[in-house]
Structures are given as C-alpha cells and as structure tokens.
Amino acid sequence: MTEDMRQAKRPVSAALAGPYGHPFHPILVTVPIGAWIASVVFDIGSHIVDEPATLARGAQWLIAIGVLGALAAAAIGFLDLFAIPSGTRAFRIGLIHMSLNLVVTLAFALGFWWRTAGTGVDGAVGAGPLTLSIVALVLLGVSGYLGGMLAYHFGVRVADENTQAEGFRR
Numbered sequence: 001m002t003e004d005m006r007q008a009k010r011p012v013s014a015a016l017a018g019p020y021g022h023p024f025h026p027i028l029v030t031v032p033i034g035a036w037i038a039s040v041v042f043d044i045g046s047h048i049v050d051e052p053a054t055l056a057r058g059a060q061w062l063i064a065i066g067v068l069g070a071l072a073a074a075a076i077g078f079l080d081l082f083a084i085p086s087g088t089r090a091f092r093i094g095l096i097h098m099s100l101n102l103v104v105t106l107a108f109a110l111g112f113w114w115r116t117a118g119t120g121v122d123g124a125v126g127a128g129p130l131t132l133s134i135v136a137l138v139l140l141g142v143s144g145y146l147g148g149m150l151a152y153h154f155g156v157r158v159a160d161e162n163t164q165a166e167g168f169r170r
Contacts, residue, residue, distance in 0.1 A: 001160060004085040008156045017079040021159030025076045026151065029144075031069030035062045036108060036140065040133050043125040052124040056115075059125060063112045063133075070105040077101070080157050090154045093146050100143035107136035 010020060018024035039062035046052040046059065081098060084091045111132045115121070150156040 004088060005155065006160070008084045008090060008154070009158060009160060010083060012079045012082045017076055017083075018157075021157075021163060023076075023080055023157040025073060025080050025157070026147075028069065028073035028076055029147070032066040032073060032105075032108075033140065033144070035066035035069060036133070036137060039063045039066065039108075040130075040137055043130045043133060046124040053121050056121045056123070056125045060112060060115050060121065063108050063115075067105060067109050067112065070101065070108075074098070074101060074105070084150075084156055090150060090156055093154075094150055094156070097143050097146040097150065100139055100146070104136045104140045104143065107132055107139070111136070 014020065016024075018027075039059040042055040042059035042062060046055040049055060077098060081091070081094045084094050111129050114129050114132070115125070151158055
C-alpha cells in the first residue's frame with residue numbers, strides 16, 4: 001500500500017470526521033438524501049390527494065431539513081476530502097463529488113425559496129419547483145455514484161485490508 005493510499009484512509013481529525021475505518025460523512029448524508037427523496041414523493045403526492053397543501057407544506061419542511069443536513073454532511077466531507085492527496089484521481093473525483101453536492105444543495109435551497117416566495121402554499125406544488133427537485137435528485141444520484149467510487153473502489157476512509165481481515169478470522 002502506498003503512502004498516498006494510507007493517507008486517504010486516515011481522518012484529518014478523528015474527533016470531527018470519525019475514527020479510522022468508520023467515517024461520519026456516510027452516516028450524515030442519509031439525512032439530506034432521505035429528506036429530499038421524501039420531498040419529491042410529497043411533491044408528486046400533492047398532485048393526487050384531496051388536500052395538496054398539506055403535502056406541499058411537508059415537502060417544504062423536508063427540503064429545509066435536507067439543506068441543513070447537507071451542510072453538516074459537507075462540513076465533515078471537506079475533512080475527508082483533505083485526507084486525499086491532491087493531484088490524484090481520487091482527489092479529482094472527490095472535487096467533482098463535492099461540487100455536484102454543492103450544486104444540489106443550492107438547487108434545493110433555491111427550490112425552498114421559490115416555494116416560500118409569494119403567497120405561500122395553498123395547493124399542489126408547481127411544475128417549476130417540482131422539476132428543479134427532480135433534476136437535483138438526478139444530480140444527487142450521480143454524485144452518490146462518485147462518492148461510492150471513492151469509498152468502495154478507491155477505499156477512501158475505509159480500513160485497510162489487514163484491518164478488514166480481522167473481521168473474517170475464526
């Protein structure tokens with residue numbers, strides 16, 4: 001294992017980013033992912049129920065929760081990115097992953113603003129905010145694929161093979 005690979009497996013700050021082999025970033029990203037997927041389900045549901053404003057309002061809350069959760073996940077993700085040696089393919093993919101996530105977070109924040117500007121929620125979610133959320137979710141999927149590549153293909157913040165082998169000893 002090269003020194004660059006060892007460096008990418010160790011946290012910049014174990015107290016903030018999670019201990020060796022157990023990073024906090026993958027735990028934190030479940031909040032925005034779940035909230036934003038649920039918000040789109042609520043958005044679509046607002047077009048098929050008798051009380052659309054209830055689901056539209058719920059989607060607004062879910063978007064806000066997702067944005068706040070994304071900011072927390074991003075802060076920890078920055079620490080994980082700093083553990084990856086610059087100039088490597090893993091670092092470049094990490095930058096793309098981060099950039100896409102920032103675009104997604106901005107898109108949902110814009111969508112939240114769009115929904116709250118004006119008269120407020122009184123019916124089904126409009127086509128514009130719904131389309132923005134769906135596009136943002138597609139970008140989130142691409143970013144998630146890249147995040148998975150960092151962890152599962154390149155082993156960023158994943159324990160080395162010797163540590164992993166301890167779990168398979170009888």
